[in-house]
Amino acid sequence: MSTVTISEDEFLRLKEKAGEVIKRDPTQCLAIGHTWKFIGGANAGCGETCSCSVPVHECIVCGDCDYGDNDEGNDTRQECALLDHNDEAHP
Structure with a gap:
């Protein structure tokens, strides 16, 4: 028997297509916390010339995003605050 690997999004799509209802239950997140999935990055917003990036996650249970x-x-923004943004070496 062979093994097939699919993404979580594809798995949920196939479950919906098979007639299984995917219920997002935000009360679960309130009780035990979010189940985060990395979805990309965002500008850290440390300053006018900042080009630092921070990771962005989405909860696979309730759909909330941490932006x-x-x-x-938080670590990236703290480190960035210590840098000289006029320095050419700063990203």
Whole structure:
């Protein structure tokens, strides 16, 4: 028997096509926390000339998005605040 790997989005699409209802239950997230999935990046917004990036995640249960408001994003913004944004070496 062979193994096939599919994305989570494809898995959910196939479940819906098979007639299974995918219910997003935000109360689960309130009780045990979000189940985050990385979906891309956003500008850190550290300053006018900032080009730093922070990771953005979406909860696969309720669909909420953290918009980069996460531990790694906070670390990036703190590090960026210490940099000289007029320095050519700064991204």
